[in-house]
Amino acid sequence: MPYVVTENCVDCRYTDCVEVCPVDCFYADAKQLYIHPDECIDCGACEFACPVKAIYNEDDLPAELQHWTKINADKSTGSDVSHITDSEDPLPTAAAKKARLGL
Ligand code: SF4
Numbered sequence: 552m553p554y555v556v557t558e559n560c561v562d563c564r565y566t567d568c569v570e571v572c573p574v575d576c577f578y579a580d581a582k583q584l585y586i587h588p589d590e591c592i593d594c595g596a597c598e599f600a601c602p603v604k605a606i607y608n609e610d611d612l613p614a615e616l617q618h619w620t621k622i623n624a625d626k627s628t629g630s631d632v633s634h635i636t637d638s639e640d641p642l643p644t645a646a647a648k649k650a651r652l653g654l
């Protein structure tokens with residue numbers, strides 16, 4: 552099952568995940584990243600690269616995060632995102648968000 556970016560990525564956008572993805576299936580808006588479910592090859596590399604634990608295999612999503620499967624599918628295929636294939640600086644809010652998460 553494809554991997555899914557969830558709430559912890561909002562206001563972070565560390566983009567470590569982009570560096571390790573072998574098929575460049577990440578898409579971004581101003582707030583966070585999303586994984587294209589038909590392009591993800593389920594390798595799992597991004598799950599361990601994310602410093603804020605935002606990425607899950609779809610099968611492992613906790614109940615409170617399961618709505619993120621549809622959000623990733625809708626956003627990654629929509630018109631208001633850009634294909635992101637190289638890492639970028641995290642958002643200015645990233646350090647504070649990471650600290651709030653206790654990570
Ligand atoms: S590494 Fe994590 S926080 Fe950073 S962009 Fe990827 S999913 Fe978002």
Ligand code: SF4
Binds near residue numbers: 591
């Ligand atoms: S599981 Fe692999 S292919 Fe899918 S988004 Fe993560 S790094 Fe890319």
